Amino acid sequence: MSAKANHEIDPFDPPLVEGGHSFGEITEKVCSVVEKKPGKEPIYWWLLLPIGFTGVGALHIFLGWLFWEGTGTWGLQNQAYWGWAIVNFVFWVGIGHAGTLISAILYLFRQNWRTGINRFAEAMTIFAVCCAAIFPGVHIGRPWLPYWLLPLPNQMGMWPNFRSPLLWDVFAVSTYFTVSCLFWYVGLIPDLATVRDRAKNKIRRYAYTALSMGWRGGNRQWQHYEKAYCILAGVATPLVLSVHTIVSFDFAVSIVPGWHTTIFPPYFVAGAVFSGFAMVLTLSIPARHMYHMQDLITMRHLENMAKILLLTGMLVGYAYGCEFFIAWYSGVLYEQAIFILRASGPYAWAYWTMVACNVLSPQIFWFKKARRNEFVLFTVSIFVNIGMWFERFVITITSLSNDYMPSSWEYYSPTLIDIGTFIASFGVFIFLFLLFLRFLPMIAIAEVKAIMPEADPHHHAGHGKDDH
Amino acid sequence: MKWQKDTFRIEGAEGASTKFYIVGAIGLFLTALGINANQEVAMHSYLTSFMFWMTIAFGALFFTLVHHLVNAKWSVLFRRIAEQLISVFPIMAILFLPILYTVLSNNDVALYEWAMTEEKMETLDLTKQHLLHAKHIYLNGLFFSVRFLLYFFVWSVLAYLLRKKSFQQDEKHTNELFGSLKNLSGPGMVLFALTVTFASFDWLMTLNPYWFSTIFGVYIFAGSVVALMTFLTVLVTILKNNDVLKDEVTAEHYHDFGKLTFAFCVFWTFIAFSQFLLIWYGNLAEETIFYKVRWDYHNWKGISLLLVFGHFLVPLILLMSRLGKRNVKFLTCMAVWLLFIHYVDLKWLVFPTVSTGEAIANTHQFILKGETVMIDMPAPFAFHWTDLTSLVGIGGIFLGTFWKNFVSQPIVPVNDPYLEKSIHFHNINL
Numbered sequence: 099m100s101a102k103a104n105h106e107i108d109p110f111d112p113p114l115v116e117g118g119h120s121f122g123e124i125t126e127k128v129c130s131v132v133e134k135k136p137g138k139e140p141i142y143w144w145l146l147l148p149i150g151f152t153g154v155g156a157l158h159i160f161l162g163w164l165f166w167e168g169t170g171t172w173g174l175q176n177q178a179y180w181g182w183a184i185v186n187f188v189f190w191v192g193i194g195h196a197g198t199l200i201s202a203i204l205y206l207f208r209q210n211w212r213t214g215i216n217r218f219a220e221a222m223t224i225f226a227v228c229c230a231a232i233f234p235g236v237h238i239g240r241p242w243l244p245y246w247l248l249p250l251p252n253q254m255g256m257w258p259n260f261r262s263p264l265l266w267d268v269f270a271v272s273t274y275f276t277v278s279c280l281f282w283y284v285g286l287i288p289d290l291a292t293v294r295d296r297a298k299n300k301i302r303r304y305a306y307t308a309l310s311m312g313w314r315g316g317n318r319q320w321q322h323y324e325k326a327y328c329i330l331a332g333v334a335t336p337l338v339l340s341v342h343t344i345v346s347f348d349f350a351v352s353i354v355p356g357w358h359t360t361i362f363p364p365y366f367v368a369g370a371v372f373s374g375f376a377m378v379l380t381l382s383i384p385a386r387h388m389y390h391m392q393d394l395i396t397m398r399h400l401e402n403m404a405k406i407l408l409l410t411g412m413l414v415g416y417a418y419g420c421e422f423f424i425a426w427y428s429g430v431l432y433e434q435a436i437f438i439l440r441a442s443g444p445y446a447w448a449y450w451t452m453v454a455c456n457v458l459s460p461q462i463f464w465f466k467k468a469r470r471n472e473f474v475l476f477t478v479s480i481f482v483n484i485g486m487w488f489e490r491f492v493i494t495i496t497s498l499s500n501d502y503m504p505s506s507w508e509y510y511s512p513t514l515i516d517i518g519t520f521i522a523s524f525g526v527f528i529f530l531f532l533l534f535l536r537f538l539p540m541i542a543i544a545e546v547k548a549i550m551p552e553a554d555p556h557h558h559a560g561h562g563k564d565d566h
Numbered sequence: 567m568k569w570q571k572d573t574f575r576i577e578g579a580e581g582a583s584t585k586f587y588i589v590g591a592i593g594l595f596l597t598a599l600g601i602n603a604n605q606e607v608a609m610h611s612y613l614t615s616f617m618f619w620m621t622i623a624f625g626a627l628f629f630t631l632v633h634h635l636v637n638a639k640w641s642v643l644f645r646r647i648a649e650q651l652i653s654v655f656p657i658m659a660i661l662f663l664p665i666l667y668t669v670l671s672n673n674d675v676a677l678y679e680w681a682m683t684e685e686k687m688e689t690l691d692l693t694k695q696h697l698l699h700a701k702h703i704y705l706n707g708l709f710f711s712v713r714f715l716l717y718f719f720v721w722s723v724l725a726y727l728l729r730k731k732s733f734q735q736d737e738k739h740t741n742e743l744f745g746s747l748k749n750l751s752g753p754g755m756v757l758f759a760l761t762v763t764f765a766s767f768d769w770l771m772t773l774n775p776y777w778f779s780t781i782f783g784v785y786i787f788a789g790s791v792v793a794l795m796t797f798l799t800v801l802v803t804i805l806k807n808n809d810v811l812k813d814e815v816t817a818e819h820y821h822d823f824g825k826l827t828f829a830f831c832v833f834w835t836f837i838a839f840s841q842f843l844l845i846w847y848g849n850l851a852e853e854t855i856f857y858k859v860r861w862d863y864h865n866w867k868g869i870s871l872l873l874v875f876g877h878f879l880v881p882l883i884l885l886m887s888r889l890g891k892r893n894v895k896f897l898t899c900m901a902v903w904l905l906f907i908h909y910v911d912l913k914w915l916v917f918p919t920v921s922t923g924e925a926i927a928n929t930h931q932f933i934l935k936g937e938t939v940m941i942d943m944p945a946p947f948a949f950h951w952t953d954l955t956s957l958v959g960i961g962g963i964f965l966g967t968f969w970k971n972f973v974s975q976p977i978v979p980v981n982d983p984y985l986e987k988s989i990h991f992h993n994i995n996l
Contacts, residue, residue, distance in 0.1 A: 108983070109741055110637050110748075208994070339836060351847040358848050361780035363840035416759060420780045427704065427767075428778045429697045430852070464752065 114211055114549055117393035121547050124394070125292060128539045131389050132293055133302075139536065140388045147532055153525005157232070160519040165241055173512040178498040182516040183233040185490040186523065188345055189373070190230030191271065192366075192486060195338060196374025197223025198278055201285070202334035205327075211402050213545040214395045218385065218534070219378045220282040225530040226377070227275045229523045234267070263347035270344040274337050281330050287313050288323070288544040339363075342370040349493060356436040356497035359424065365417035369486060372410035372456070375403050376482035381531065383476045385540070394541050397470050404460075404469040407482060411460035414489070418453065432502065440496045444509050448492050455485025569810045574976040576810060583970035590962020593955045600952035601664075606920055607945075608952040609676040613665060614916045615956035617770065618793070618909050619964045620658060621786065624762055625794020626651035627721065628787075630728055631758060634751035640822055642988035643814060643978050644798060649732050650972040651794075652725035657967050659718040661960055665769070666714060670707045679919070680705040680775040691939040697776055705775060713768055717761045724754050732979055739981035762787055773919045777856050781841050788834035792877075793908045795827040796901035803898040810977070814989045817892040821993050824891025827904065831881040838873075855941065859918040864946035869914055876907040913953070918944040 107113065119127070164171055174181045197220040204212040235244060247268045249257055258265045291313035294306035313319065346366035349357040379400065386395040425433040440449045459481040462468045469475070499510045534540070547553055567579040600608035626648040633641050633648070665677065674682035680698055687695055698705070731747050763783030771782045779785075799820070806812050845853045860866045884890050884900060891897060921942035978985060 110744065336832075343836075343840065347843070350844050353848045353850055358844065358850075359780045360782075360841045360844050361784065362844065364781065364784055364837065412756065412759075416763075417780075420763070420783070424778050424780045427701060428852075429700045429776075 112398055116396050119393060124546060125543055128541050128543050129293055129296055132539055142388050143532060146528055150525050150529030150532055153522045154529050157522035157526055160515055160522055161236055164236060171513060171515045173510060173516050175508055177501050177506055178495055178510045180494055182512050182520060183237045185494050186520050187230050187233040188490040189487045190226045191345055192370035192373040193377045194223045194226035195370035196378050198334050198338050199371055201281055202331040203338060205331045210549040211399055213542055213549050214399045215378060215382055217542045218540050221534045222381060223278050225527050229527050232523060263344060263351055266344045270341045274341045277334050277337055281334055284327060284330060285542055287311060289539040292543060339367055342366040354497050355432040359421055361417050361420055368410050368413035372414055373486035375406050376479040379403050379475055379479035383472050394546060400475055401469040404463045404475055407460045408463040411456055415457035436497055439500050440492060445496050448488050452485050452488040452492050455481040567808050574978045574980050576973045576977060579973050583966045586962045586966030586969060590959050590966055593959025593962055596955040597952055597959050605676045607950050609668060610916050610920050611950055611952040612956045613677060614913045615960045617912050619960050621790040621793045622797050623651055623654055624790040627758055628791060629794055631751045631755045634748045639984040639987045640991045642982045642984045646978050649729050650968055653971045654964050654967045655718055655721040655725050657963055666711060669710050678772060680772060693937040693939050705772060717765050720757050720761050735979055735981050736976055770915050779841055781837055785837045788830060788837050789908055789911055791830040792834055792904060795823055796904045799823045799898055799901035803894060818991050818993050820894055820897050821891045824885055824897050828881060828885040835878040859944045863944050866947055869947045873911055920945045
């Protein structure tokens, strides 16, 4: 019997799996996507694939040109020595935050609704971090010496500058990437074993056998697995905070007006979660239709994400306000000048785009109707993606191009190479994400089953009222 | 004290609130004598104690709002405690009046340097004068009073509505009523964030009117949640020892108290460290002054280190394990320790503006906006008898009000649909 028949639906806590599916149906629903014959993918998949692939190709061309010609091909100037590269880096790293927040922090808070979306949020995280790594990686001036970033002992006895937050970034992002991959993979193992067990042809069986590392689903294995998952969640939680904290240090430790402010670390973390969730919405709304997953990624999931957007959007709004107020209150002329310039100077259009997208647009989520309307959700998520890119643009460019000496001010404009590289990085992201959808179970099958009422040891098929 | 298990009421304990009030009145009277004797030290004690109890109330307001917003279930048993704690806002507004009085009477010695008269301001360094003039539009008695009224108005109205609806739910639960609590909590949270931030700026950050930090409001918020969770732990243990909620509250609930205490101790550290590292690394004199006075003079270095150990490392290590969080005695001891440390944290924020009293010999040069100015050297960190009297005085009134309301109603929301879930709540055991 389905759960629905036994339990009255609590309007404040509706079920997370709709449609009265059995365990078997859920396995079938998720695995069948992976098991389709080549060529049987949904039409949208085929429409998006060339876009992603073109992006990957274009990225090679743009980066090739960059390596050949040097960073002069970018719109960098005397003051704005950090242009789109850092903006794009922070943008992508920020997007990479939702995955680990959902998988680690929401896991520790026992937020069961995470199970519907955690798998592809984590995948998204990893791909976003890959995209992020491109930009500082190609910006180091001598791209054939990237290993100098690492504290490797060498004959020259050189060490990187341990006091620079840019080096902390190397450690923070690589640690984050490693732990995110581990976490994602550990979560995948039981589902990979399911795909293995259902495999009908040899290649598939061998591949998924290797990937599932001998998982048999025994009692002992599950016990160890759950422990490992919990410990990994504990390890990953501080990472969610630390990565963007250190990214914020890139700016805030310097005494550039507009950058040096103590609220930067929590403000950046909130912004990262904000942009990450926006991207999860941008991806999950089409994906649930493309693969008919509306029963597993329900309106409730989308509504919860909308609430998180509202919360984190207001947190960044709080930070904008605090910065403005304290810039005035501090009595420091340069701080005041930079904030007035942001709001009314040459980049005012970018500043107000940022405010409108990040602070104003999520306000519509005060209304339940908007939170449950996919069109509104998708539109706002796009706005937020745009707004969060502009936030990093405003921070980076306004403070750099308007420095202490007005005679050296110059309006920053990107070149076609800047724009092209950024757009191409989206191609990489889309391409990797499409491959993920095709080859790995996009929803954590085992975890979704665990939150269904039937999985509760106290669940009695016939005695619906006895529920605790 | 008699525990009525079936109605969730405490009977025959109304007298305790009178005792709290009497003790509080004595404490306040003694503090008044202290203010008469040494207004600077005694008023700083008073502000510290006031903030100590206020932060518990801030934490309780946050707890109530967040409980409704996330549709929490485990914490239903403690919702009423938090709701009764926030009933103290109106009386706390009255207890704020001495602080307001120092501002309105242009008494710059007692607490806020910026409250000085125009004539006196002219004796300051030019840089300081310039800054105080520039900030005068915000830092003046009238606007300060208006903001004070606004904060307490917002908190009191929020508390009134949250409590009223909650008591209505005790009579009859309806989904509309339950939903309206949640609808109120959304905007309530926004108002909470704004008012607590600006109250922290007004009452604590402006003690040194030349210093500023954008994260300051978040710092006070983080400490407030630690204060509430630890206060709740101690209170629930006392209640349990008197047979109240003895069967209902189990190690599972303590486990969650412990988790939240742990989480917010670490969050406090995150905020404190962010502020410290950015100021230290930037090394701008107008910002580093905050840490300089809390490090270079007298015994302040020890107190700063005490916070690092007591507010971070000790809870980090001791509360990390499951064992520590589920042991009632141990967790209660930790809670008492953390309440003490929270008090030290507030005193660490407030007391460096107490000067040694020997102004000439004890001023140090300091750079502000590129100009050399003189700063008063802080007096050593020490506990004064007014610390105790003001803590007991304000605490007596705070607890008396809380207790009077607490015993007048069932001590849990008896008709909350999740009450059973809260009582039988279990943590996942891996």
